[in-house]
Amino acid sequence: DAKTTQPPSMDCAEGRAANLPCNHSTISGNEYVYWYRQIHSQGPQYIIHGLKNNETNEMASLIITEDRKSSTLILPHATLRDTAVYYCIVRLTGTASKLTFGTGTRLQVTL
Amino acid sequence: NAGVTQTPKFRILKIGQSMTLQCTQDMNHNYMYWYRQDPGMGLKLIYYSVGAGITDKGEVPNGYNVSRSTTEDFPLRLELAAPSQTSVYFCACTPGQSVSGANVLTFGAGSRLTVL
Numbered sequence: 379d380a381k382t383t384q385p386p387s388m389d390c391a392e393g394r395a396a397n398l399p400c401n402h403s404t405i406s407g408n409e410y411v412y413w414y415r416q417i418h419s420q421g422p423q424y425i426i427h428g429l430k431n432n433e434t435n436e437m438a439s440l441i442i443t444e445d446r447k448s449s450t451l452i453l454p455h456a457t458l459r460d461t462a463v464y465y466c467i468v469r470l471t472g473t474a475s476k477l478t479f480g481t482g483t484r485l486q487v488t489l
Numbered sequence: 490n491a492g493v494t495q496t497p498k499f500r501i502l503k504i505g506q507s508m509t510l511q512c513t514q515d516m517n518h519n520y521m522y523w524y525r526q527d528p529g530m531g532l533k534l535i536y537y538s539v540g541a542g543i544t545d546k547g548e549v550p551n552g553y554n555v556s557r558s559t560t561e562d563f564p565l566r567l568e569l570a571a572p573s574q575t576s577v578y579f580c581a582c583t584p585g586q587s588v589s590g591a592n593v594l595t596f597g598a599g600s601r602l603t604v605l
Binding site: 410412414419420421422423424427465469477478479480481482 | 532597598601
């Protein structure tokens with residue numbers, strides 16, 4: 379699985395959009411980008427995933443660059459409840475890969 | 490549909506004791522994982538399994554053992570507990586194969602272990 383690089387921390391004002399970047403320059407053509415988040419000490423929670431096209435669901439939007447070397451997770455209207463650690467991971471689907479997580483980005487949403 | 494259930498939620502062990510962390514999933518997923526998370530750190534993979542009877546080491550397997558006799562259960566055994574094993578342990582599962590491409594991990598709520 380390709381490695382990812384994320385900033386260690388970010389701040390965002392409540393109500394504003396939170397844009398969390400992820401670099402995955404060694405991604406291969408059939409690897410997916412997944413985003414998870416971990417609120418406090420809970421188990422990580424799936425947010426969204428994508429291969430090439432931009433994706434949107436009820437939680438967030440995922441923008442993947444045309445060369446697929448980076449992506450951005452967008453929380454359109456961040457709330458205090460979005461304060462969490464966000465993990466970007468890249469992996470092949472259906473493989474017995476050692477699915478590993480980095481240290482993620484700690485997003486702090488403030489009033 | 491309970492998803493991934495981990496027991497116990499909390500446990501305090503003395504150095505040298507042994508115990509088993511239980512993980513059960515009712516989603517019929519093939520792949521299961523055990524992670525540990527130390528305070529302020531990311532998740533580190535301990536062991537994983539791609540199906541009943543098949544297990545493999547992750548990044549930090551020393552001091553742990555696993556078994557996978559059924560699809561549903563993936564217990565993690567700690568032998569001779571040490572203070573370095575104080576951590577929060579998460580179990581997770583994923584289908585492994587998906588037509589849609591989604592291979593979403595579902596995590597349990599975690600088991601907080603303290604070794605004194």
